[in-house]
Amino acid sequence: FLYFIGKLRMFSQLKNLMPGQKPEEAQIVSSTDSTGATFGDTTAVHESVQAYYGKVLGKSSDLKTSACTAGGPTPATVLRALNKVPEVVKEKFYGCGNPIPDGIEGCTVLDLGCGSGRDCFIAAQFVGKNGKVIGLDMTDEQIVVAKNNEAEFYKKCPNAGKCEWKTGYIENIIGAGVEKGSCQLVISNCVVNLSPDKPAVLQGAYDALSVGGEFYFSDVYVDRRLPPEVRTHEVLFGECLSGALYDRDFHHMAVAIGFAPPMILKKAPIDVHDPALRAILGNSNFYSITYRLFKLPKDEVDPDAEDFGQIATYNGGVPGNGLSYELDQPTVFEIHRPRRVSGNTASILKNSWLSKFFTVVGDRSRHFGAFATAGVKTAAAGGNGNPQLPAPPIENLTEEEAACCAA
Numbered sequence: 001f002l003y004f005i006g007k008l009r010m011f012s013q014l015k016n017l018m019p020g021q022k023p024e025e026a027q028i029v030s031s032t033d034s035t036g037a038t039f040g041d042t043t044a045v046h047e048s049v050q051a052y053y054g055k056v057l058g059k060s061s062d063l064k065t066s067a068c069t070a071g072g073p074t075p076a077t078v079l080r081a082l083n084k085v086p087e088v089v090k091e092k093f094y095g096c097g098n099p100i101p102d103g104i105e106g107c108t109v110l111d112l113g114c115g116s117g118r119d120c121f122i123a124a125q126f127v128g129k130n131g132k133v134i135g136l137d138m139t140d141e142q143i144v145v146a147k148n149n150e151a152e153f154y155k156k157c158p159n160a161g162k163c164e165w166k167t168g169y170i171e172n173i174i175g176a177g178v179e180k181g182s183c184q185l186v187i188s189n190c191v192v193n194l195s196p197d198k199p200a201v202l203q204g205a206y207d208a209l210s211v212g213g214e215f216y217f218s219d220v221y222v223d224r225r226l227p228p229e230v231r232t233h234e235v236l237f238g239e240c241l242s243g244a245l246y247d248r249d250f251h252h253m254a255v256a257i258g259f260a261p262p263m264i265l266k267k268a269p270i271d272v273h274d275p276a277l278r279a280i281l282g283n284s285n286f287y288s289i290t291y292r293l294f295k296l297p298k299d300e301v302d303p304d305a306e307d308f309g310q311i312a313t314y315n316g317g318v319p320g321n322g323l324s325y326e327l328d329q330p331t332v333f334e335i336h337r338p339r340r341v342s343g344n345t346a347s348i349l350k351n352s353w354l355s356k357f358f359t360v361v362g363d364r365s366r367h368f369g370a371f372a373t374a375g376v377k378t379a380a381a382g383g384n385g386n387p388q389l390p391a392p393p394i395e396n397l398t399e400e401e402a403a404c405c406a407a
Contacts, residue, residue, distance in 0.1 A: 097218025113191030117146030173204030212351030263328035305371035310362035
C-alpha cells in the first residue's frame with residue numbers, strides 16, 4: 001500500500017543517506033504545520049513512496065518493523081477470502097490492519113492506495129456480483145500486478161464483484177475519476193499516514209461517499225503532537241511515525257470536514273525497538289488504530305453524543321457476527337437485545353449499509369440532553385457514548401418500544 005511505507009530505512013540507507021550519516025541525523029522535506037497534516041514538498045513525498053513501493057520493496061517480508069504489518073487477529077471471513085487471493089498479490093501486502101467489514105454485499109467500495117490489490121480482491125468477494133470495487137493507487141507497478149492477477153482471481157471466484165483500477169493520487173480522489181457520492185464504503189490500509197495532505201484525503205473520501213457511507217480504515221496515530229525534529233526525520237518518516245497524526249487532531253479534522261465523530265474499532269500499540277530512534281521519539285506513544293467515519297445526513301449528526309430516547313436492536317445477519325455485533329469498542333450489540341443509543345449511532349444504523357441488519361426505534365423529535373454514561377467513552381473521546389453491555393432491561397422501555405423490540 002502505496003503511501004504507507006512501513007519500513008523505509010533500507011531505502012533511506014541505499015539512496016538518501018550520505019556516506020557516514022547516521023539514521024538519527026537524516027532529514028526529509030519539512031512539515032508545514034506542527035500536526036503533520038501537511039508536508040511542504042508534495043512531489044518529494046510522492047516520488048519517494050513511488051520508488052519504494054514500485055522498485056525497492058519486493059514483498060512484505062522485506063519490511064523490518066511491526067508498524068506496517070497487519071495488527072491483531074484476522075477475522076475468519078477475511079482469512080477464507082484471503083486464501084483465494086493470488087500469492088504474488090499477498091506477497092506485496094504492506095498494511096497494518098484488516099479494514100474490510102463483513103456484510104457489504106451489493107456495495108460499491110473504494111480502496112485508497114490499493115497497491116497490488118489484496119484488499120480489493122477480498123472486498124470483491126464480500127460485495128458479490130451486485131457490487132463493485134475501485135482500486136486507486138499512484139504507483140503503476142502496483143496496478144500492473146493487480147491487473148495481471150485478475151484472471152487467476154476470477155477463476156477461483158467467479159461470483160466476485162468487478163474490480164476497476166485507477167491510477168491517481170488519494171489527495172485528488174474525484175480528479176482520479178471517482179464520481180461524487182458513488183461509494184457506500186471507502187477503505188484504506190495504512191495509507192493516509194504518509195499522505196502529504198491528509199485533509200485533502202479525508203475531504204475526497206467524504207465527497208466520494210453517498211449519504212450514510214462509511215470510511216473504514218486502519219492507520220498509525222500518536223498520543224501527542226510531535227516536535228519538528230521528529231516530523232522532519234527521514235528514517236522515522238519511513239518508519240511511518242513522523243507522519244502520524246495526534247489522535248485528537250485527527251478527530252477535529254474529521255468532524256470539521258463533516259463526518260460524525262470518529263469511532264475506534266481496534267487499537268494496538270506499536271513498539272519501537274531501536275534505542276536511537278526511541279530516544280528521538282521520547283515519551284511519544286504510537287498506535288495502529290482502525291477507525292470508522294460515517295457521512296450522515298447533515299441534520300442527523302451531532303459533535304457529541306446526544307440522547308433522543310432511541311433504541312436499536314441487532315437482528316443478526318452480518319457474516320461472522322452471529323451472536324453479537326461490535327460497532328466500536330464501547331458499543332457491542334447482543335443479537336435481539338434492544339439497547340439505548342445516541343442520536344449519531346441511531347443515524348448510522350438507519351442510513352448506512354448496516355441498516356438491513358438493525359431495527360431502530362424513535363426519532364430526533366425530542367431531546368433528553370447529553371447521552372452520558374459513567375465510565376464509557378463519549379464522542380469527544382473517540383466513541384459515540386453508547387452504554388456498555390448489558391443493555392437496559394426491557395421493562396425500562398416504553399410500551400411502544402417494548403412491543404416493537406419484542407417483535
